[in-house]
Amino acid sequence: xxxxxxxxxxxxxxxxxxxxxxxxxxxxxxxxxxxxxxxxxxxxxxxxxxxxxxxxxxxxxxxxxxxxxxxxxxxxxxxxxxxxxxxxxxxxxxxxxxxxxxxxxxxxxxxxxxxxxxxxxxxxxxxxxxxxxxxxxxxxxxxxxxxxxxxxxxxxxxxxxxxxxxxxxxxxxxxxxxxxxxxxxxxxxxxxxxxxxxxxxxxxxxxxxxxxxxxxxxxxxxxxxxxxxxxxxxxxxxxxxxxxxxxxxxxxxxxxxxxxxxxxxxxxxxxxxxxxxxxxxxxxxxxxxxxxxxxxxxxxxxxxxxxxxxxxxxxxxxxxxxxxxxxxxxxxxxxxxxxxxxxxxxxxxxxxxxxxxxxxxxxxxxxxxxxxxxxxxxxxxxxxxxxxxxxxxxxxxxxxxxxxxxxxxxxxxxxxxxxxxxxxxxx
Numbered sequence: 001x002x003x004x005x006x007x008x009x010x011x012x013x014x015x016x017x018x019x020x021x022x023x024x025x026x027x028x029x030x031x032x033x034x035x036x037x038x039x040x041x042x043x044x045x046x047x048x049x050x051x052x053x054x055x056x057x058x059x060x061x062x063x064x065x066x067x068x069x070x071x072x073x074x075x076x077x078x079x080x081x082x083x084x085x086x087x088x089x090x091x092x093x094x095x096x097x098x099x100x101x102x103x104x105x106x107x108x109x110x111x112x113x114x115x116x117x118x119x120x121x122x123x124x125x126x127x128x129x130x131x132x133x134x135x136x137x138x139x140x141x142x143x144x145x146x147x148x149x150x151x152x153x154x155x156x157x158x159x160x161x162x163x164x165x166x167x168x169x170x171x172x173x174x175x176x177x178x179x180x181x182x183x184x185x186x187x188x189x190x191x192x193x194x195x196x197x198x199x200x201x202x203x204x205x206x207x208x209x210x211x212x213x214x215x216x217x218x219x220x221x222x223x224x225x226x227x228x229x230x231x232x233x234x235x236x237x238x239x240x241x242x243x244x245x246x247x248x249x250x251x252x253x254x255x256x257x258x259x260x261x262x263x264x265x266x267x268x269x270x271x272x273x274x275x276x277x278x279x280x281x282x283x284x285x286x287x288x289x290x291x292x293x294x295x296x297x298x299x300x301x302x303x304x305x306x307x308x309x310x311x312x313x314x315x316x317x318x319x320x321x322x323x324x325x326x327x328x329x330x331x332x333x334x335x336x337x338x339x340x341x342x343x344x345x346x347x348x349x350x351x352x353x354x355x356x357x358x359x360x361x362x363x364x365x366x367x368x369x370x371x372x373x374x375x376x377x378x379x380x381x382x383x384x385x386x387x388x389x390x391x392x393x394x395x396x397x398x399x400x401x402x403x404x405x406x407x408x409x410x411x412x413x414x415x416x417x418x419x420x421x422x423x424x425x426x427x
Contacts, residue, residue, distance in 0.1 A: 008022070012029035025355045064379040088271065088272055089272070092268070093230060096233060103126055107123065141411060150400065151404050151408070155167060162210060164214075168183060173191060175191075175196075177196060178193055178196060180216065196208075196310070199345050200303065202401045203302070204302045206395070207292065208291065211288060235269075241261050241265065242262070243262075281375050296390065297389040309348070317340075317344060318424055364376070
C-alpha cells in the first residue's frame, strides 16, 4: 500500500485490481464490490414502518419500469386509488364527529349530574382526534417577503415555471432536508434545511425548489389535508391503545382487551398506506422531473447525489461542532461558530467521485430512499439520466446567489451559534 496526500493506492484482496481511495473514506473495489457496504444493511424495519418501507421499494421499482416506458405527457395521469383513500379518510374524520356529537348529547342530557363527565370525556377525546391544520410555531425561523425579497423572487420564478402558485412563508431550520406543506387552509409553506441548502450549487438549489414546488401540482394524497390529517388521527388512536409496559393484572387485562382495536387501527393505516403509496411514489418521480425542468437535468442529478450523502452532512456537522466546542473550551469558554457552514460545504465539495459511486451502489443494495414515501434514490437518479437531458428554465447568476446569501447571512450566523452552543439535533 502506498499513499499520496489523501489518496491511498492498494490492491483489492478479493480480485487483485488496483484501488485508489481517499483515506478519509471507505476503501472498496469498484470491479468486484469488495467492502462496498462494510456495515451491512442493518436491522430491518418492523411494524408499520416495515410495511411502509417495503411498499416504497416495491412500488418504486414497479413505477420505474412503467415510467421508463411512458412518454412525458402520459406521466401526469392520476391513479384510481385516490378516491378510495379519501373515502376512508373521511370515514375516520366522521368517527371523530360522531364522538363529538355523543359528547354534546351526554353533556346536555347529563347536565348537573354524572352524565356530564361522560359527555366531557367524549368531547375531550374528539378534540384530541380532530384534524389538525399546520401552523407556524414560535420557534420557527420564518423569513417573510420583506426579509428576503431576492429569495422569494427566485421561489416565485420557479413556481411560475412549474405552473403553480408560490409559497406564502419560508422557514429555515438545521435539518439536512427540505419540504413543502400547506399552512392552514390556503397558505403554503416552504421549509429549507440550511445544511442541505449550503452544500448545493446554485442550479442544484433551483432543482431543489423545483422538486418541492412540483409536489403542489401532483396531488399527493398522503400528504394532503384530508388523508394526512386522517393518518395523524389514526396515530393518536394508536397511541391511546398502545400496550402498557410491565403491566399489573388489571393493566394486562386492559392490554388484552385493546388488541382487537389496535389491530383494526393498524389495518386501516396499512390500507391507507397501500392506497396512497403508488400515487406518493409517482409524485416523487414527477417532482424529480420538475426539478430537472427547473434547474436542468444536471442540476437535478447533482441534487440526488447530495441527498445520497446526507449522512455525511450530519456526521461532518457533528464533527465540526465538537471541534469548535473543544476549541472554545480552551479559550475562556467562548465557542467559535465562525465558518461552520463554509467548513461543511468545503468537506462535501471534497468528497471524491469514488465515494459517491460507492454510496449509489450501497443505495441499490439496500434499497435506500429518503424515507418511506420516496422511491429508491438510485432509481430516481437513473430515470433522470435515462431520459432526454433538459436545460434549466430558471438560472441564478453569481450576483443573484450573492444577494440571496446576504439575505440569509444573519440567520446563518444565528443558527451556527446555536448549534455550536446546544449541539446538533437539540434545536
